[in-house]
Amino acid sequence: MNPDPLAEFRRLVSHRARHFPKQWEASKKLIEGATLHSTLARLHRTLLGKDLPASVKEPLLRIFERETASRVQDLDGECLKSLTGLPPAKALRALSVFFELVPTPGSQWPTTKLTSEDIERLVRNMENPFDLIRCGDVASLLDIGAGDLSFAEEVVGLYGPDLRQQNRELIVHCLDRLDPRSQLGGPLHARPDRLRRLQQTPGLSFAFFGNQDMFELERLDEQDSLAPRYTIASCWAPATPTFAYEPTRLSRSLIDQELIRTRGAFRQTRFEREQALEVAHGERLLLFPPWKFEIVGPLALLSLLARRGAVCVVGSVDDQVFWELLAQLLDESRYRPQEEPFTTVTVPKIFGDFYDALVGLSIGESIDLSSLATLRRQYPPSRDGFAVAFRYIRIRRGATFPDSPASSTARKFSSMNEEVPPWMLTLVPA
Numbered sequence: 001m002n003p004d005p006l007a008e009f010r011r012l013v014s015h016r017a018r019h020f021p022k023q024w025e026a027s028k029k030l031i032e033g034a035t036l037h038s039t040l041a042r043l044h045r046t047l048l049g050k051d052l053p054a055s056v057k058e059p060l061l062r063i064f065e066r067e068t069a070s071r072v073q074d075l076d077g078e079c080l081k082s083l084t085g086l087p088p089a090k091a092l093r094a095l096s097v098f099f100e101l102v103p104t105p106g107s108q109w110p111t112t113k114l115t116s117e118d119i120e121r122l123v124r125n126m127e128n129p130f131d132l133i134r135c136g137d138v139a140s141l142l143d144i145g146a147g148d149l150s151f152a153e154e155v156v157g158l159y160g161p162d163l164r165q166q167n168r169e170l171i172v173h174c175l176d177r178l179d180p181r182s183q184l185g186g187p188l189h190a191r192p193d194r195l196r197r198l199q200q201t202p203g204l205s206f207a208f209f210g211n212q213d214m215f216e217l218e219r220l221d222e223q224d225s226l227a228p229r230y231t232i233a234s235c236w237a238p239a240t241p242t243f244a245y246e247p248t249r250l251s252r253s254l255i256d257q258e259l260i261r262t263r264g265a266f267r268q269t270r271f272e273r274e275q276a277l278e279v280a281h282g283e284r285l286l287l288f289p290p291w292k293f294e295i296v297g298p299l300a301l302l303s304l305l306a307r308r309g310a311v312c313v314v315g316s317v318d319d320q321v322f323w324e325l326l327a328q329l330l331d332e333s334r335y336r337p338q339e340e341p342f343t344t345v346t347v348p349k350i351f352g353d354f355y356d357a358l359v360g361l362s363i364g365e366s367i368d369l370s371s372l373a374t375l376r377r378q379y380p381p382s383r384d385g386f387a388v389a390f391r392y393i394r395i396r397r398g399a400t401f402p403d404s405p406a407s408s409t410a411r412k413f414s415s416m417n418e419e420v421p422p423w424m425l426t427l428v429p430a
């Protein structure tokens with residue numbers, strides 16, 4: 001939380017309260033009469049387990065220790081104001097929303113009751129993390145950046161029949177930023193025949209949201225179109241260059257230089273009636289959706305996945321995205337050098353102590369990341385104000401695995417001779 005942790009915390013608390021109007025409304029109940037006491041106790045308990053800067057955590061703990069307060073007015077209003085910028089009642093409500101004490105009111109979607117410890121135990125014993133769809137208590141999956149929906153179709157084909165026999169519902173929700181009306185994006189578009197098949201599959205609750213930025217989910221949440229949390233949140237072949245450069249590590253000018261060096265000069269243009277990004281790649285002019293070179297970085301992707309999934313699976317991660325992603329998962333900041341692009345020359349030096357162990361994995365082999373280095377404990381909060389942490393991370397080498405569903409990009413890797421084998425990460429949020 002930089003540069004002023006208190007100001008940053010105030011900003012995040014009020015951002016969250018403004019962007020989750022249903023929770024904000026529901027938070028009123030938490031400060032009423034007899035409930036206040038238990039709300040303060042829950043806030044206190046929640047806070048004890050949070051990694052927050054001392055200048056935020058200590059005064060908050062002091063406030064919530066006063067569990068005997070029977071009225072909001074009995075709390076230290078000035079301190080609450082300095083921490084949240086709000087008067088006491090609103091401050092307490094905003095903090096309850098921020099620390100997720102308020103359940104999503106009235107969501108139609110079931111969510112898993114398994115704890116993160118249960119999930120970790122189950123996933124550790126599974127070669128294929130998607131088997132959690134079969135053996136968890138709720139069979140639900142969110143696939144972001146879903147492309148042509150072939151992964152969704154494989155999941156439904158693999159798990160749907162058993163679940164249907166057991167009279168259990170399978171929930172599969174997919175989204176992609178590509179506008180289905182766009183002429184750009186080629187084979188990544190959701191195929192209409194596949195979409196229709198999925199929509200008509202009995203026992204399946206399927207939804208696809210096209211023209212949908214994964215980082216702009218407020219409207220879908222407002223309409224209760226998405227579950228607050230899925231048993232699995234997946235992202236296959238995370239988009240490049242979107243997730244290949246981390247903006248908290250690399251400046252925009254350096255990223256632009258790298259894009260021009262590796263992809264070619266680019267500019268916004270028009271293609272027929274739509275906006276497009278034109279990239280001069282060697283002799284060729286390539287056209288992409290206009291947002292193709294928007295750089296978001298892996299931190300935001302991790303945060304989104306951790307918010308939405310009891311388990312997160314990032315499959316078919318190409319080499320460039322992989323090292324940038326890995327750098328964010330490790331505790332020591334030396335893996336995230338400022339203004340130093342990850343290249344075939346810098347990566348072996350930066351990850352030297354365990355680089356060989358990772359690149360030495362044969363296809364199909366996997367490794368518990370905590371056996372190589374300490375997992376990151378404190379992540380900066382993402383733009384929606386949530387901070388992630390993972391209790392378990394497994395890295396597996398390869399694009400596709402026997403008896404596991406995979407995306408069409410993953411299935412194409414075997415014919416991409418110039419690409420090194422990609423990576424799969426299975427992450428259990430803390």
Ligand SMILES: C[S@@+](CC[C@H](N)C(=O)[O-])C[C@H]1O[C@@H](n2cnc3c(N)ncnc32)[C@H](O)[C@@H]1O
Pocket residue numbers: 144145146147148175176177178188212213214215235236237238239240242316407408409410
């Ligand atoms: C490399 S493709 C992978 C597609 C599919 N997951 C697969 O593995 O075959 C990346 C996908 O992410 C989508 N995408 C990129 N940025 C996105 C965003 N901000 N929100 C939603 N989808 C996005 C792209 O439209 C594209 O379909």
